[in-house]
Amino acid sequence: MIKREHIKQAIDAIAVRNPDIGYTLDEMLGIGLIDLPSESDNIAGGDDFSFVFDGEKVLVNRVLFFSEGTVPIEQGLLIKYGELVKKQELQNKGRPFSYKDAYEEIHNAGLRLVVIHEVDFAIERLRNETGKGPLIALLERSKQEGESLDLNMESADSLVMYRGVVDDDRPAYFTCFPMCMASLMQVADMNVEFFSVRFILGCLVKGLQKNLMACVVERHIVGLIFLALKKKVFKRDLEIKFFATLRGKTWDSSWPASRPPRGVGSFLVAGVWLLWKNRMPGFKEVVLDSEVGARTFYDRVGFEQRGLSGYVLKEPKGYLLKAILGMAQNSRDLKQEGIQEIAALVRKKVKKLTKKARGERGVKERKAVIASVKECLKPGARPEFAEAALEALAKYQEKIPEAKEILTAATEGSSDERTRHATAPYH
Known part of the structure; x- marks a missing residue:
C-alpha cells in the first residue's frame, strides 16, 4: 500500500529536475489536493495501488512500485499536473470548451510532460559519459516530435x-x-x-x-x-x-x-x-x-x-x-531450417488430431490445432506449410473427424492443383 511519505518522496524527486513543478505539487499535498484514497476506495482498487489528485483517482501499478520504487508515483503526478496546466490554459482562453471533447488534448499534455521529464533525466545521465553526443541529440529531437x-x-x-x-x-x-x-x-x-x-x-x-x-x-x-x-x-x-x-x-x-x-x-x-x-x-x-x-x-x-x-x-x-x-x-x-521445423510441427500436430480430446483443456488444444492447420491452407500460404498440412490430413483423414471439412474448405479456396491432389486418399 502507498503511504503519504511515498508521495512526498516522489514529489521531492520531481523537484530535483523541475523545482517549480515540485513546489506546486508539494503545496497541493500540503492542502490535501493530493492525498491517499479512502479505505473503501483502496479496497475497490483491485490489484493496483492509487492516490488522489484534485479529486481524481490515479492508479499506480503495483509491480512497478515494488520494482522501481516511487517512479510510477512520479509518473502519475506528472501526468495529472500536465493535464491540470492544460485545462487551466484552455479555461484562460476565455471561451467555453467541453472537457469530453478536449480530453485527448488535455491527456496528451500530461503524457508529453512526463516523457519530457524522463528524457531530460536520461540526458543528464548521458552527459557524464563520453561519446554519447549522438544519443543526446536523438533524445533532444524526440522532445519536438x-x-x-x-x-x-x-x-x-x-x-x-x-x-x-x-x-x-x-x-x-x-x-x-x-x-x-x-x-x-x-x-x-x-x-x-x-x-x-x-x-x-x-x-x-x-x-x-x-x-x-x-x-x-x-x-x-x-x-x-x-x-x-x-x-x-x-x-x-x-x-x-x-x-x-x-x-x-x-x-x-x-x-x-x-x-x-x-x-x-x-x-x-x-x-x-x-x-x-x-x-x-x-x-x-x-x-x-x-x-x-x-x-x-x-x-x-x-x-x-x-x-x-x-x-x-x-x-x-x-x-x-x-x-x-x-x-x-x-x-x-x-531460413530453410526454420521452414522445415515449422512444417514438421504441422505434421506432428495433425497426427495428434487422430486422438480424442480429453477434458476441457484437450478440447481447447484441439481447436487451436485445427485453427493452425487452417492457417496453413489459407490463400497465399507458404507451399511448404500447405503441403505438410495436406499430406498429413490425407494420410490420417479416416481417423480425424474434422479432416473432410478442412480438406473441402481448402479445395474450394484454392485452384492449386497440388491442393486438389492432396485431398485424394492416402496410400
Missing part, C-alpha cells in the same frame, strides 16, 4: 521484424521498440508491469534497446517484451526477462478500452520463437522465470516448468503455432 506512431514500413532500416495478425485477423507487427515521443507517451499511459518510461529510456542509455520488442496494432503498442542473454557453463539461453500486454487501457479514445486485442501474448512469444530460430541459432533454449499469475498462459503456449519458477519453451502449443505460422507466411528471410 509529434504524437502519431509511424513504423516506416517501407524504409530499408525499418524496425519491423515480423508481420502477423491478432484478434480475428487484425494486422500486427513484431518490432524493435520504436524510440520516439509517440511510443514513449503510449508507454506512459499503458501503465503495465515492468515497462515504465524510465525503464525504456534506461535500455537506450545502456545500449540495450535492441533487446526491447513491441507488438504494434493500428499504430498502438499493445504489448512489450524484453529479452536477455542467460549464460550457463556450457550453453547460452535466450531469456524472456520481462513481458506485459495491454489490459484495456489506451490513450486513444477511438479504441474500445473495455476490450484490448486478444492474442497479443501468443503473438509476442511467436516473434521471439522466430527470432530465436531464424536469427539466433547459437542460443540453446528460450527460458523465463514466471510469476504465479502468468503460469497458466505459459503452460498453454508450450512452456514447461523447470525448478520452482523457471520455464523453458518446448514444443509450441495452443495458438502459439498459429501465430508462428501467420508471421512465417509474411517473412521474406526465413
Whole structure:
C-alpha cells in the first residue's frame, strides 16, 4: 500500500529536475489536493495501488512500485499536473470548451510532460559519459516530435521484424521498440508491469534497446517484451526477462478500452520463437522465470516448468503455432531450417488430431490445432506449410473427424492443383 511519505518522496524527486513543478505539487499535498484514497476506495482498487489528485483517482501499478520504487508515483503526478496546466490554459482562453471533447488534448499534455521529464533525466545521465553526443541529440529531437506512431514500413532500416495478425485477423507487427515521443507517451499511459518510461529510456542509455520488442496494432503498442542473454557453463539461453500486454487501457479514445486485442501474448512469444530460430541459432533454449499469475498462459503456449519458477519453451502449443505460422507466411528471410521445423510441427500436430480430446483443456488444444492447420491452407500460404498440412490430413483423414471439412474448405479456396491432389486418399 502507498503511504503519504511515498508521495512526498516522489514529489521531492520531481523537484530535483523541475523545482517549480515540485513546489506546486508539494503545496497541493500540503492542502490535501493530493492525498491517499479512502479505505473503501483502496479496497475497490483491485490489484493496483492509487492516490488522489484534485479529486481524481490515479492508479499506480503495483509491480512497478515494488520494482522501481516511487517512479510510477512520479509518473502519475506528472501526468495529472500536465493535464491540470492544460485545462487551466484552455479555461484562460476565455471561451467555453467541453472537457469530453478536449480530453485527448488535455491527456496528451500530461503524457508529453512526463516523457519530457524522463528524457531530460536520461540526458543528464548521458552527459557524464563520453561519446554519447549522438544519443543526446536523438533524445533532444524526440522532445519536438509529434504524437502519431509511424513504423516506416517501407524504409530499408525499418524496425519491423515480423508481420502477423491478432484478434480475428487484425494486422500486427513484431518490432524493435520504436524510440520516439509517440511510443514513449503510449508507454506512459499503458501503465503495465515492468515497462515504465524510465525503464525504456534506461535500455537506450545502456545500449540495450535492441533487446526491447513491441507488438504494434493500428499504430498502438499493445504489448512489450524484453529479452536477455542467460549464460550457463556450457550453453547460452535466450531469456524472456520481462513481458506485459495491454489490459484495456489506451490513450486513444477511438479504441474500445473495455476490450484490448486478444492474442497479443501468443503473438509476442511467436516473434521471439522466430527470432530465436531464424536469427539466433547459437542460443540453446528460450527460458523465463514466471510469476504465479502468468503460469497458466505459459503452460498453454508450450512452456514447461523447470525448478520452482523457471520455464523453458518446448514444443509450441495452443495458438502459439498459429501465430508462428501467420508471421512465417509474411517473412521474406526465413531460413530453410526454420521452414522445415515449422512444417514438421504441422505434421506432428495433425497426427495428434487422430486422438480424442480429453477434458476441457484437450478440447481447447484441439481447436487451436485445427485453427493452425487452417492457417496453413489459407490463400497465399507458404507451399511448404500447405503441403505438410495436406499430406498429413490425407494420410490420417479416416481417423480425424474434422479432416473432410478442412480438406473441402481448402479445395474450394484454392485452384492449386497440388491442393486438389492432396485431398485424394492416402496410400
